[in-house]
Every structure is written in C-alpha cells, then in structure tokens.
Amino acid sequence: MPRPSHAERPVIFLPPRWNIKRGLNGDFLFKGVTVLFAISILGILLLMAVSMYRQSLPSIHTSGWSFIPGKEWDPVGGTFGALPYIYGSLVSSLLSLALATPLSIATALFITEVANRRVGGMIAALVELLAAIPSVIYGLWGVLVMAPWLQRTVEPFLNDHLGFLPFFSGPPYGVSMLAAVLILMIMIVPIITSITKEVLLAIPDSQREAAVALGATRWEMIRMAVLPYGRSGILGAVILGLGRAIGETMAVTMVIGNTPKISLSLLDPAYTMPSVIANEFAEASSDLHAAALMEIGLLLLVVTLIINSLARLLLWGVNRPTGGQA
Amino acid sequence: MISYRLRRKLLNLLMTLGMLTATLLVLTPLGLIFFHILKMGFSSINLDFFTQIPKPPGEAGGGMANGIVGSGLLIATASLIGLPLGIFGAVYLSEYGSSRFSSLIRFSADVLSGIPSIITGMVVYGLLVVPMKGFSALAGALALALIMLPIVLRTTEEQLKMVPMTLREASLALGVPLWRTTLKVTLKSALKGIITGVLLAVARVAGETAPLLFTALGNMFWSHKLNEPIAALPLQIFNFAISPYDDWHRLAWGGALVLVTLMFTLSLLARWFGRTR
Numbered sequence: 001m002p003r004p005s006h007a008e009r010p011v012i013f014l015p016p017r018w019n020i021k022r023g024l025n026g027d028f029l030f031k032g033v034t035v036l037f038a039i040s041i042l043g044i045l046l047l048m049a050v051s052m053y054r055q056s057l058p059s060i061h062t063s064g065w066s067f068i069p070g071k072e073w074d075p076v077g078g079t080f081g082a083l084p085y086i087y088g089s090l091v092s093s094l095l096s097l098a099l100a101t102p103l104s105i106a107t108a109l110f111i112t113e114v115a116n117r118r119v120g121g122m123i124a125a126l127v128e129l130l131a132a133i134p135s136v137i138y139g140l141w142g143v144l145v146m147a148p149w150l151q152r153t154v155e156p157f158l159n160d161h162l163g164f165l166p167f168f169s170g171p172p173y174g175v176s177m178l179a180a181v182l183i184l185m186i187m188i189v190p191i192i193t194s195i196t197k198e199v200l201l202a203i204p205d206s207q208r209e210a211a212v213a214l215g216a217t218r219w220e221m222i223r224m225a226v227l228p229y230g231r232s233g234i235l236g237a238v239i240l241g242l243g244r245a246i247g248e249t250m251a252v253t254m255v256i257g258n259t260p261k262i263s264l265s266l267l268d269p270a271y272t273m274p275s276v277i278a279n280e281f282a283e284a285s286s287d288l289h290a291a292a293l294m295e296i297g298l299l300l301l302v303v304t305l306i307i308n309s310l311a312r313l314l315l316w317g318v319n320r321p322t323g324g325q326a
Numbered sequence: 327m328i329s330y331r332l333r334r335k336l337l338n339l340l341m342t343l344g345m346l347t348a349t350l351l352v353l354t355p356l357g358l359i360f361f362h363i364l365k366m367g368f369s370s371i372n373l374d375f376f377t378q379i380p381k382p383p384g385e386a387g388g389g390m391a392n393g394i395v396g397s398g399l400l401i402a403t404a405s406l407i408g409l410p411l412g413i414f415g416a417v418y419l420s421e422y423g424s425s426r427f428s429s430l431i432r433f434s435a436d437v438l439s440g441i442p443s444i445i446t447g448m449v450v451y452g453l454l455v456v457p458m459k460g461f462s463a464l465a466g467a468l469a470l471a472l473i474m475l476p477i478v479l480r481t482t483e484e485q486l487k488m489v490p491m492t493l494r495e496a497s498l499a500l501g502v503p504l505w506r507t508t509l510k511v512t513l514k515s516a517l518k519g520i521i522t523g524v525l526l527a528v529a530r531v532a533g534e535t536a537p538l539l540f541t542a543l544g545n546m547f548w549s550h551k552l553n554e555p556i557a558a559l560p561l562q563i564f565n566f567a568i569s570p571y572d573d574w575h576r577l578a579w580g581g582a583l584v585l586v587t588l589m590f591t592l593s594l595l596a597r598w599f600g601r602t603r
Contacts, residue, residue, distance in 0.1 A: 030505030034418035037411050038431050041479065044472060045434045048441070048449045055452050106348030114345055123349060130356045132589055134533020136560045137582045140567040141359045144575060186355045193352065217338035240440070247442025249536040250560075254568055274444050274536070281448065282540050297448045301441065308440035312433060 049305075052298045059291035067295060073260050073276075075285045080292035082299070084260040088270040089300075092177060092252065093245035095266075096184035101238050103185075104192035111193075112200040113222055124197060131190035139254030142183040147174035147255055154178075155267050166264040175257035178266040183255050184245045192241040195315070199233030200226060202318050236314030243307040247300065249274035273300050360586075367583025370576040375584075379547060380562070383571040390581050392548050396557040399550060400467050400542060401528055408471035409524060412478025413513075419479070420486035421508055432480070439476035446472050447537035455541060463549070463556035466542025473534060474527040481523025485516040522600040529592035533585055535560040559585055 059067065063080050070081015107127070111120040151174030158178075162168040203226055211225040227234070257269020258279060273296050284290035328336070374389045381388030419428045446469050454465040489512050497507040513520070535558075538544070543555040544565065550556075559581055566578035 027503055027505050030508070031418075031422055034414045034422060037415040038418035038423070038428075040411055041415060041431055041438065041475065042434045044475070045438055047453075048445070051449050051452045052445070055448075103348045103352055106345045107352045110345035110349045114342055123353070126353055126356060129593075130352075132529060132593060133359065134535070134560060134585060134589070136533065136535040136564050136567075137359070137363070137586065140563055140578055140582050141362055143567055144578075145358070145362050189352050217334055219338040219341040220334065222341075243440050247440075247444070249442065249444045250564060254564070274442055277444055277448065278536060278539055281451075282543065294448065294452075297445050301445050304441055304445075305437060308437050309433075311440075312436050 049301065052294060052301055056291050056295035056298045058288055059295040062288060063292070063295075067292070068299075071262065075280070075289045075292075078286070078288055080288070080295075082273070082292075082296055084262050085271050085273045085276050085296060086299070087262050088177070088180075088256070089246055089272040089274070092180045092184055092256070092270070092272055093242060093248075095181045096188060096245050097238065097242050099181070099185045100189045100192055100241060104189050104237075104241070105196055105234060107189070107193045108196035108200055109222060109226070111197050113218065113226065124194070127190045127193050127197075130186075131194060135187065135248060135250045136254075138183055138187055139251035142179060142251055142255040143175065146182065147176075147179050150174050150176070150179055150182075159267065167266050170263075170265045170267045172267055173257060173269055175255050175269055176267050177256065177263075177270045180252045180256040180270070180272070181266070183251050184248060187248060187251060188241040188245050191244055192237045195237035195240060196230075196234050199230045199237060199315075199318050202233070203229045232314045233318045236311045236318075239307055239311040239314065243304050243311060246307070247274060247304050249278050253278045273297075363579065363582050363586055366576070366579035370580035371583060375577075375580050380566075380577060381573070383569065383574060386573050388573075388577065390559060390562055390577060390584070392545065392557040393559040393562040393581065394584065396463070396542070396545070396549070397532065397559040400463060400470060400538070400556065400558055401532060403464065403467035403552065404470035404474060404531060405524075405528065407468060408474035408527070409478060411471075412475045412527075413482050413520065415475075415479045416482035416486060417508060417513070419483045421504075421512065432483075435476040435479050438472075439480075442536070443469075443473055443534055444536035444539070447540050450537070451540045458553070460553075461541060461543035461555045462553045463542055464552045466538045466556065466558065467552075469537035469541045470531040470534060473531050473537060477527040477530060478523055481526065482516070482520050485519030485523065486512060488519070489515045518599045522596045525592050525596040525599065529589045529596070532588055532592070533560055535564050 059080060062078075063070065067080060067082055068086065069083055070079070071083045072079045072081045073084065074080075107123070111123050111127075115123060151172045155172030155174070155176070155178065158168040159170070159172060207225045207229050208221055211221040216224060252272055253275040256272060256275060258271050258275060259269040260271045260276070261268065263270065277293050277297055277300075281290065281293045284293060374387055375391075376389060376394065377391050378387070378389035379392045380390065415431070419431060423431070450465050450469040450472070454468060455461055458465070493511055493515060494507055497511045498504065502510070538558050538561050542558055542561070544561040545555045545557040547557075563578045563581040563585065566574035566581070569575070
C-alpha cells in the first residue's frame, strides 16, 4: 500500500478558529467532527481490551494462573482450565501455516516472476476470490464434502500406512484436527499469497535485472535477488496468516469435532479457543462459565494483537513504487 | 556426471514446475467449492426459498426468506453506523492529521481489522446485550459496523490521498472554506473509489457469522425489530450445516449459493466502480 509522505503536502493556513461575529467557524466544527471520528478508532480498540478484561475478572480471580495449564473444563463443577483449547489452537494454526507458507510463496512467485502479466493477473484475481469466500461457506463445504471424504478415503489410508506413528492412530472420524488443518490451510493461503504478491511487486526491477545480467537463471534470480529483498515483507505476510488462522472461528468449529481432548493424533477430534467460545458462550451455564470463556477470548485478543502488530511492523516499509491498483 | 550448466538449467525447470504445481494446488479448492455450491445450490433453490421461512426438521421445503431480509436489515443498520465513522475518520487522516497521530490511528485500524471477529461479538455482547437484557438486531449491526469501520477508513484514505492537491488549492483560492472544499471537491472527486471500498466492506460483513452468534443470535421466524433477535443468512447456513437433517443441509447449500452470488455481484460492482475512475 502506498503511503505518500506528508512532506509533499502544502501547509494550508486556516482562518482564525473563532470569529466573534459569526460564532463558531465551520472549519473548526468540521475538523472537530473528523477528529472525533478518527479518535473513535483508538477508543474502540481500548474499549475492547478493557471490556474483555473486566468481564473476565471473575474467572481470573477464581482460577488464577492455573487457568492456562489446567486440563479440566467442567462448567457444572466450576473448574476451568484452557489447555485443551490452547493446544488445539496452536497445533491447528501452526500446522496449517507450515503447509500454507510454501504453497503461498510459490504461488506468489508464479504470479509475479513466471506468468506473464495477463495470466498472472487472472490467477491473482482468482486468489482474491478465494479470499472473499465467507468462512461459514468453507465450513459448510468442509463438514458436508471434505470431512466425509477424509473419513472414507484419506484417514483410513493414513491409518493403514502410517498408523504406527502416534500422529495417525485411531479410528477415522472425518471431523478431526486433520480436517481443521486442511480447511485452515485453504483459508489462509489466499491471504499470504496476495500480501506476498504485493511485497514481490514492490521489489525494484533493477534488483532482478542485476541478477539476470550476471547470467542467473530465473530460479537463481529469485533465490539471490527477489527472496532476500522481500524477506521481511514475506515474513509479515506469513505472520498475518498466522493471526488469521488463530482467530478463525466458524469453519474450524464446523470441522474440528469439538472435543476438549489433548491428543497427538491428527485423526482425533479436537477443540480450539474460538470454537469453544462460539459453541458455549450464548448458553453459558453460570456467570463463572461466561467469565472463563471471556478469559479465553482475552487470551486470544492479546495473542492476535501481538501477532498483528508484529506483522504490521514488518510490512510497514513495503511501498509499491508505481502505486495504484492492487 | 551432469555438467554444472545443465544442473542449473534443470534446477530452474524443476522450481518453475514446482511453482506451477503450487498454483494449481491453491486453485483446486476454489474449483471444488464452486462446483459443489453450484451443484447442490441450484437443486435447492426455488421460489419458496426466497418467500418462505425454514420448515421444522423433517419437513421438506421451506426457505430462508427471513434470513435474507434479516441480513439486509443488519447490513443496512451496520452501514449507517460504520460508514460515517469510517469516511470522516479517513477525512481527518488525509486532510488534517499530523503525521504521528495519524500513524497511530492507521496502526489501530490495521490492528482492529486483524482482531478475530468472534471477539468483536463478545465485546458487543458486553456493551449492548447485557445492558439491554437480550440479544438484538441492533447489537448484531453494531458488531458488523465495528468490522466495516477499519476497512472503510483505510480504503477511503487511500482514495482521498489520490485526489490531486491542485483541485483543493483551486477551490480554496476561490475563497471556498476548507470544510466545503473537502465535502464538495475532495470527497466528490474520490467518490467512485470510496464506493468501491464501501462495497468491499459490505461484501466482507455480509458473510460474517461469528460476530452475530451472541449479538443477533438468529431467529427461526420473521422479525424486523431492532431490539429483538433477528435471523441472518450466514447464521442460518451455520446452524443448518451442523444439523443432522438432509432437508436443512439442502437449505444451507441454497443459502451458500445466494451468499456467494451476492459477494460476487458486490465485488464485480466494486471492480467496475474502481475501473472507470
């Protein structure tokens, strides 16, 4: 995204703010309104953090630090430990990120470095389309098409051939950690791809020309000139993808099986932090239950705030030289 | 022994093929999802789908009319809240802001757009649902507005920045006050681009489900009141997809087709507005 510097902007001399004869000055009022609206963004962000914190206070006081390593989640008995959800969120998002990253970078490279402008533009448009599909539709497809396919074909196959590994043991349920990882991968690939594409397009052609002039093949040019130059931007894109994967709610809730169990096997159902909120919050059995879910939300908020700030800082310096159309 | 030269060429070929394969792999799910939505969606869409409310489980037929109307109402209300905030916030960033404070606002907007939408739902639950003692369409609309806000803000700002400074200067030189210049010249010149951003924001929130779970809640019947739970298309798709009934699955596919068609239309419109600038 282009960020024109403010130095180019000429100084506009405003008329005096108060005019005794006419009362309030229109410019002053208008500016006031826009300032207020702009500040509201900052206000909303702070309000979100404060409101989540205040509503999770009962749980923070009751469970203390044992909330995070606790494995027991018993709304009736009043014991709340979030570990199964934290585990599920970490495993599903990190695995999907590990699968999505090479695919996305390769696709972005194909769009910018290999395909001609027309084909590249078409693929980029299709990728944007993939990014625009709502997550509930990914979930619908995941639970009614992909999960049955996994249950009938993929999971028995994995179990037969790799069942000696703890990661592929157990009966095939269809709805499982594996399903969540795959659906998350499909969902974050377009995000990482389109941002990586922007990063790659921002790399000056002189970098590429220098490598090619030295006799490099296309791959050598990518490895020596393109990737090193875009490194921090691509890292930002990947971290942004991680933020999306951790916060993704609907599609994961629909395919992960919603069982708060810590299991090494990818074929077993699991649970994630956003999923437990989605499933239990509207029907929380007690105030403490609701507060415990709020605390999970608070953890999620803190984690995504850190991840997103990091990603934005890494992407801050990326400026596309020509600007304009994305 | 392969010569060094040949090895480099082979590696280049291999990597190019790898990139092509990755691209095809990435696009495969898109094709599969569209295939299934079209196949299952068209077979379940008829006039009833757009005029009836869902039937109880076990009964065939019924439609999602209440969800479609509910979604429309939610989006309209959300736009009323979110658009002015986003557009005038962007006016501040592009026309007035000092660069450090603007950067802070911009950064907040970027961070806000990365917050999981279910958290937005929880916050609005605390802000509106608890004090009003009940789930309501208004709460759902507020949650959607909070998601629209950063998108509208950032796209509008980009568009305002592209308006040439000379246009503003010409207007100011004619003695038009800055605020009128902003409204009548700057915003007007950037109008098409702003509409593009608004359409994209609407397309984004039209499919949002998570923030509506504890705000609008959903409703199996007709409702058009802002202070009562209201049905929404994505919520209905979610509830029907995870139900065990085939008839409801069919409705969910129909809903998915309607939703995807809507997003398609919106993004095509956005592209059209974006192009004829």
